[in-house]
Amino acid sequence: MTEFGKSLTITETPIPGLLVAELPVHGDSRGWFKENWQREKMVAAGLPDFGPVQNNVSFNDGIGTTRGIHAEPWDKWVSVATGRIFGAWVDLREGPSFGTVFTTEIDPSRAIFVPRGVGNSYQTLEANTAYTYLVNDHWSADAAYSNLNLADETAAIAWPIPLADVEISAKDVAHPRLADITPVPPQKTLIIGANGQLGLALRELFGDAARYEYAARDSLDLADSAFASARRWRDYDTIINAAAYTAVDDAETPDGRATAWAANVIGVAALARIATEHCITLVHVSSDYVFDGTKTGAYTENDTPRPLGVYGQTKAAGDAIISTVPRHYIVRTSWVIGEGKNFVRTIAALADKGVSPHVVDDQVGRLSFTEEIAAGIRHLLDREAPFGTYNLTGSGDAISWAEIAKRIFALTGHDPARVSGVSTSEYFASASGPIAPRPKNSELDISKIRASGFQPTDMIDALIAYLH
Missing domain, CATH: 3.40.50.720 (NAD(P)-binding Rossmann-like Domain)
Structure with a gap:
């Protein structure tokens, strides 16, 4: 259940630049309201002023839908409009933090800032989950991605629902292991x-x-x-x-x-x-x-x-x-x-x-x-x-x-x-x-x-x- 009344706070994670945000959600018998992205307040709280230009929504009607792990050439602000997810992030960037893993659950009262080059993935924990994300570049077919296999043994992500029991695309199943990935270079x-x-x-x-x-x-x-x-x-x-x-x-x-x-x-x-x-x-x-x-x-x-x-x-x-x-x-x-x-x-x-x-x-x-x-x-x-x-x-x-x-x-x-x-x-x-x-x-x-x-x-x- 979504938690109401949180204060806006930003927390660092073991992955440099990957930031978890607790969001104030205001609710009553009619439902709830939140400011999903509020530039002035969120930058003041410690989020980067990353300049989003596109907003996407991925609707998932069943429990256990699993997507990822995708590292994209732009920054992302990930949140949930309805439902709940288990999120997993793996640093695929060149440098000492390459391979670092962070996981957490996200519901409407929590969001996460994902910097360019950090692999992003999630598994739905409730039906009718609307997964939303803002990005600071327009999608392009020419953009270079780096992808990691969801079952990579080195990352060893503890998926709540075993991967053998969930729906995954054939493309995601075929992603390489960590040892075979070329780290994402810096900008x-x-x-x-x-x-x-x-x-x-x-x-x-x-x-x-x-x-x-x-x-x-x-x-x-x-x-x-x-x-x-x-x-x-x-x-x-x-x-x-x-x-x-x-x-x-x-x-x-x-x-x-x-x-x-x-x-x-x-x-x-x-x-x-x-x-x-x-x-x-x-x-x-x-x-x-x-x-x-x-x-x-x-x-x-x-x-x-x-x-x-x-x-x-x-x-x-x-x-x-x-x-x-x-x-x-x-x-x-x-x-x-x-x-x-x-x-x-x-x-x-x-x-x-x-x-x-x-x-x-x-x-x-x-x-x-x-x-x-x-x-x-x-x-x-x-x-x-x-x-x-x-x-x-x-x-x-x-x-x-x-x-x-x-x-x-x-x-x-x-x-x-x-x-x-x-x-x-x-x-x-x-x-x-x-x-x-x-x-x-x-x-x-x-x-x-x-x-x-x-x-x-x-x-x-x-x-x-x-x-x-």
Whole structure:
């Protein structure tokens, strides 16, 4: 008999992510009522905000109907509208909990959240049982399933009614034993912009494991109208967007302006829709150019953007879009140094060639090495840090480009006095094309990411390591 008057409570099981919910059911002589799925209350109680898109009902008119064991590529919220079942779940996911079994009875006052890759099965204990389940992906014939035999000796499920005495489909009877099953792999992480400076650092950090997928612009373009259908997005739990249009001066031209908006705003909006629809964690890399550089002191994550040029405007617009994604990290950085052509390598080459350069001395900030940015991103994901915006640069005092150039000269065995400081306006005085306005102050406050447990390297120490 259904128990009335329970409080909404969520209980963990031996299978990670498999959660049992006790549901309040309100009844009287007329019958009963319950909220079978109430997002606000249930998420607050501890259930994942899993975004169901389809509701199914399986009606079973006899006692002993037995179905399963099916591990599907989506999350499920299983409950009973009428009747009662004995439920059995087996973890078929790759990892240390593979093969773990959990069983319990479910009636209208109890439900269970079944994460992707956990095998689900049940046996009806009452006639006219209506078994209901919500899933967060639409059924597809192309979806990959993993199935386990109901009589598997390793799982050794203690079915209340012996399997020899119940009705089972021929397909379920033929499922393989646990020893013959390939564990369900975890959802994947997609790194977009994989051939850029940060993309290469992310590839070096995450490696070639099957769960990491790398996409360069020639294989996945955010601005392409076909982007939304380019992947089976439910196969991913994380996307790291390391792609952007970063040619700040070219962005001031008519063609560059269009390209910058297409990549940094329109493409980002498509990515945000994908992440929101499929409950994907989205990591997006932002820039100091969203600020105008007039603030005294370091910019915090809460400062209002005031971009000066087209590039900064598109990055600020992209950030605003990303902030609407429920599961997002905006990683804001500055003065990025990684593989390929960059300021540090250019200055070091000039030093070696005997050139005495003029370098801007009225813009201050900190270098951000791609290896450090990649490590910070991984930290936020591994720690499951609160979603939101995090500034991430090297640590130490903010200094000018000219001072950094002098440090590079000294560290490579050259006389730093050969570097002459000039103002931004003097430096670009002879430029033939459009020049984007630069923020004079690019210092970002990194106390928030430090509070999360990540300690950025002193940028001069990182510069020394980079040069050597």
